[in-house]
Amino acid sequence: MALTILVVDDSKLARMAVAKVLGGLCPDWTRVEAANADEALAAMHEKTPDLAVLDFNMPGRDGLDVAAQIRGLRPSMPMAVISANHQKEIVDRAHALGAVFLSKPLTEPALRDFLAGAVRQIEAGAA
């Protein structure tokens, strides 16, 4: 299934790193990038992504704030919040929003698991 994935991170380098892993795992997917909360929410309306990967640590509204707003728009969209600091508080807040927590730097197995789970969820929802 060719899906559209939203990648939100203020660091272009980090987005490049996600893109590289994604390119290997799901080469036919469409990738939409956003560098901050505003761009992410604009992309939500314009590109209607199927799932999202959000960096926690961003200036202005952080990844969890964005995740909460996305949740309001799309209650069942699969999301992952990524952070280099594995803090319980962040993990708990991500889980409370129904998002997966992933550690930075993002590894291929971790992203693969998240994507597989997301695809299953989307397929189940479509069926």
Place this chain on the structure above:
Amino acid sequence: MNEFLEQFLVEARELVEQATADLLALEREPDDRASLDGSFRAFHTLKGGAGIVDFAAMAHAMHAAEDVLSTVRKGDRPVTPDMIGECLTCLDQVVQWLDAIEDSGELPGEADAEADLLAARFAARAAASEGAKANSPVLGTAPSSATALAVLQEQIALLAVRGEGLEGRIASAGRLAANIFRHLGRFDDAERIAGSVSESLAGLDTTSIARSIESALERLADKLSPSQIAPVAVRPDPLSRTLRINAERVEALVSLTGELTVANNAIGHIAMLAQEGDNPLAAGIADEHRKLDRLIAGLQRAVLELRVLPMRGVFQRFSRLVREMSESLTKPVRLTIEGEDTHADKAIIEMLSDPLLHVVRNAMDHGVETCAERASAGKPAIATIHLRARREGEHVVVEVEDDGRGIDPNRIRKTVVERNLAAADAVAGMSDEALVDLIFMPGLSTATDVTDLSGRGVGMDAVRASVERLGGRVQLETRLGSGSTVRFLLPFSVMMTEVMTVEAGGQLFGIPLDAVVETVRIPREEIRSVGHAHAFVLRNRTIPLLGLGQTLGWAKVESDSDATVVVASTGGLLGGLEVDKLGSRMDVMLKPLEGILSGIPEIAGTTVLGDGGVLLVLDVKELLR
């Protein structure tokens, strides 16, 4: 360099800038939450970026800084100038790493020691602020050395504790200590410590490792007291980086601009021909050519500005070098660096390193006195060497100033005579200034001992030669008893040479205009024969005269008319070149000689003329030699 590393450099520089601004703002207003969060986020993102490009050492150091800022955020620790200072030091290190990556295209190979030291400093700070007061040694050493000592003493204390985790403690203390000594340039001690780690691990006994750290510390303390040196670098202004361009693309642009200049010269030639032929369009062509000329000159300047690099790349190694030399000579020296953000053409930056190294070595070796000499002369115990760069119009000035003994003209006089480099009576009448200038003569050194560091007399002549090869000049100022300054005056860009054209033996030549003093007409009868050579007197000065055509191998043409002479001076040599005809002035892009011409020392290079002919540009220094 792969695209990830390129993006990493761009982002990391921006983040360093942002973190610096935030930290400075935080120091002014410790309660400013936004600055605190901003600096934390910058270190955090730097850590993330380092992780993405697999730069583990930097990620490690950033993590340590992030931890400190994180405790401040939680309110567990106040904002102190020391804490801000440590974070800024950490950013300085990042900049050095980034510069190294930019230079080599790869991650720095030996960043672990620096990262460990940074992390250890943060750890020591954390320990100190928690009341476990770090045992700071009373050596009056540079802060980094002091912290290193405190950290090492902590390791010894840690090793003395019995109990679990012994293996891990031995390994980590050993690694940290070895890295610190490596960082301080004490490789033998680092090796010894690394060796005793395996010994201690084998017996699960901390005696061996603790003892080797202690004895290395003692040696370090002995060493540190006489030479307490801390390079004082002026923090670089935050760089505004907007665009990164591949060097090859810039080169392509430079070479296209060069061809454009050649084409423009051709148009100039046609414009001149049109005027001679009374062409009605001549005035219009000449006008348009002048405009084109101006625009191309502007374009060339702009293009050459693209090919500039900061001095930092050359300067940064000197902190370390001076520190090492200072230790091996047991002369305490402080190095200050100014103007490392001064830019110059890439070619200049790349060739500057060796001559500068010679000069700094000379300053350390011959200029700076021993501790005892300084004490008896009533000078401060720690000598100072200033390394400076600045832009002055079309020039870049780089200077090395020491506060050492200066150069004694009488000693030069003595040495020159002793070594039979010149006759005693010739030297006796020389001014002090002229004597000091002899330091640039091959084979002269006034150091009483020959040292490993700067050898005997090789150096200043080579320094002058390489700086002049770049189109620059070397100046030496010395104040007996209070120090010397060696100054390089370098062109900002190396591409353009202003030449004057002359005709000799039916051939056109270019003479670099900076070597031309004046042009004069000398009546034939005023030219005197001195043996086989000729000379003339100009304003009471006897100047040797060379027939340019003959010197380059054409037959001598006898003439009774006045001689047209170009008086030229370069590298301290003055002479007259007799030419048949004087030509015009032009800016040319000098190309080095290739193929069959490359063996001719009198020719500095060639350039293509407006009419398609090749102009040979003379090396005046070779001619006058």
